[in-house]
Amino acid sequence: MAEQLRHEDFAPHLGKQFRFEGWDFALCLVTIDVHHRAAAPGETRTPFTLLFHGPAGDVLPEGLYQADIEGGPTLEFYIMPIHTVAPGRQEYQAVFN
Secondary structure (H helix, E strand, O other): OOOOOOOOHHHHHOOEEEOOOOOOEEEEEEEEEEEEOOOOOOOOOOEEEEEOOOOOOOOOOOOOEEEEEEEOOOEEEEEEEEEEOOOOEEEEEEOOO
């Protein structure tokens, strides 16, 4: 089994473009929200959420994707579009419990 991704794995990639397999556009990683709380029994990482901004219109469907990171590795994770009130963009999140 592959090692679990941690928020520290994404910190060097803030502000970088992520390209997801089978989709023509890129998303920019804008926020890493670390959920500091008491650890649950058996918990092996601190939960966190990634927030991405992408172009409005053509929405990346929710799902498990490989993402090629600008100047970095290729990682696989689940991402989903979220309700976006800001005009001119679509926001996405990836949640790691």
